[in-house]
Amino acid sequence: MTSNHQITDLNILTEILPVFNYTNNPFAEQVLSELLIQPLPSIAHIGERQQILKGFVKNYPFLKSYNYSRAAFAEVYQFIQTQDRPFSGSSIFTSKAQKREQQVLMNAYAQFVLFFEELLRKWITMINLSVFPGTYKAALETIHQQLTDFDLPYYAGLINEQQFGEKAVKQLSAKVIARKQDGGWQRFWPVFFRFEAYTSISLAVVRKGFAFPALGTGPIAIRDLYHPLLNEPVKNDIVLAKNVGLLTGPNMAGKSTLLKAIGLCVFLAHTGVAVPASAAEIPFFDHIAVFINHRDDLQNGYSHFMYEIKNLKHLILEAAAGKRCFAVFDELFKGTNSADALAITCSTLEGMHRFEDSCFFVSTHLHELKTQPVVTSNTVHVLHIDCIIENGSPRFTYKLEDGWSDLKIGRLLFEAEGLYELLRKHSSS
The missing domain is CATH 3.40.50.300 (P-loop containing nucleotide triphosphate hydrolases)
Known part of the structure; x- marks a missing residue:
């Protein structure tokens, strides 16, 4: 497939992107844009992409409610990007200003838990993996495994019971930082953003009655x-x-x-x-x-x-x-x-x-x-x-x-x- 397609007059990004855009963050929207403007090099590649999207369409009963707060995502994403050492907790030598900073940090970890626990519980866990081609099934398993490793239901329970204290935050922060150090987050985000872009396309396909050619x-x-x-x-x-x-x-x-x-x-x-x-x-x-x-x-x-x-x-x-x-x-x-x-x-x-x-x-x-x-x-x-x-x-x-x-x-x-x-x-x- 040549790279010099002359398709400006189709207004893909200005008119067609909004038709397919049900994304909730700018990174997934960028991936969606790339999917819509880049033709695939062969019938085999097209067929594989179709099978992936058809898998999402079959999961529409679970994914139709897919949605989350853009502001919450932005805060959680920025929080993860800025964390470079585990939570240390307080001691008798901790100043009032430091305690306030630690409380802000604990609140941020609580938001982290609630954001990803809902994502995992309502959508990721519910997806039927058997309808996807093997190559993409592995990507979905990557998302599920990374979120499962954080033991999110346990920490969400502590938050709901108002028991999410320094001990829990220390445990959780160690896991978050470890994933950052071993490249886990760097691998997670591209897969997650593409997952959301595919979800977005599938929502449009079902709601608008489009057909796979x-x-x-x-x-x-x-x-x-x-x-x-x-x-x-x-x-x-x-x-x-x-x-x-x-x-x-x-x-x-x-x-x-x-x-x-x-x-x-x-x-x-x-x-x-x-x-x-x-x-x-x-x-x-x-x-x-x-x-x-x-x-x-x-x-x-x-x-x-x-x-x-x-x-x-x-x-x-x-x-x-x-x-x-x-x-x-x-x-x-x-x-x-x-x-x-x-x-x-x-x-x-x-x-x-x-x-x-x-x-x-x-x-x-x-x-x-x-x-x-x-x-x-x-x-x-x-x-x-x-x-x-x-x-x-x-x-x-x-x-x-x-x-x-x-x-x-x-x-x-x-x-x-x-x-x-x-x-x-x-x-x-």
């Missing part, structure tokens, strides 16, 4: 596809009959949103995460690129059109090198004149078709493409998003259909906003 070599086939940011989405089925999908439809019909949903589904599938659909079969790709937000590259002095050309060239070179590429282009070559756009779009679609192991989605505003050989010969799979004109106004259905859309609503929208009248009034004044 099948990864293979066949065509893209997705049932009930939608974008997870939509409150009341219209869900669509798509089975791509060719390796190039050409999407048409009027402005505001939902082409960009659909392309984002397709790109997101393919990308998330490669991270091993469930996707916003009821079922999906998705090929494995080496390189994924999604170009939806039209922009200039000011740093390199490229116009939007030149930026498209550069991106397309990079993609074609990847495919020509034998990489299995997936790419989405929204309104390809919108930044040049219609004559040039028509000619180079035809060449682009014909060329893309030759890379049989790759898959491309292209939306277009060029109605003249309909009569071009690349379309009439069924070289590409033509699709459109339906729109109905009722009483002179467009009604957007957001339903994906096969075939070409001849509908043009630009003048209808122009008139609906009263621009004809406004411009006439202005010209006569």
Whole structure:
């Protein structure tokens, strides 16, 4: 899997991370971010990640209430980081100021006990390990073993009975410091943060009804596809009959949103995460690129059109090198004149078709493409998003259909906003 995926336009960290984010501390959230933005290198790796997440999904009855205080975690985490010697207790020579400091320390150990005892009792101990692959089962056992070693139920009982004194704190602090000295905490935290990130993903999968896709070599086939940011989405089925999908439809019909949903589904599938659909079969790709937000590259002095050309060239070179590429282009070559756009779009679609192991989605505003050989010969799979004109106004259905859309609503929208009248009034004044 190449590392130069061009997926900025999917807005993974700004829009998709919140969909999956049920974490309770910033470290787990960072791990979650990394899981969502880094595709896995093979179908085997994806399958293993899916099996881990499916294990968490099966444990949803126990994990659905997973939650703790962010403030409590921050205090406990910082406390552990700052402890470097065991609690010494007080003596007849201990000053009042030292006794106050020791009481603060004892309270911190009590908070340590209550935080981890609840975590262990309510969630870690309850997890069914048998549903996880062996490689990850060991990680869960690491969490359980480290917390069990602190004898947390015993110390929690002392706290509840108000018997958590200096003797108990001395015993507990010796264990905490020992784990710090032998690297136990250093090993524990990454495993715990990943556990919470996986838990977070599984909570989103169950609550939002996402599905784990099948990864293979066949065509893209997705049932009930939608974008997870939509409150009341219209869900669509798509089975791509060719390796190039050409999407048409009027402005505001939902082409960009659909392309984002397709790109997101393919990308998330490669991270091993469930996707916003009821079922999906998705090929494995080496390189994924999604170009939806039209922009200039000011740093390199490229116009939007030149930026498209550069991106397309990079993609074609990847495919020509034998990489299995997936790419989405929204309104390809919108930044040049219609004559040039028509000619180079035809060449682009014909060329893309030759890379049989790759898959491309292209939306277009060029109605003249309909009569071009690349379309009439069924070289590409033509699709459109339906729109109905009722009483002179467009009604957007957001339903994906096969075939070409001849509908043009630009003048209808122009008139609906009263621009004809406004411009006439202005010209006569």
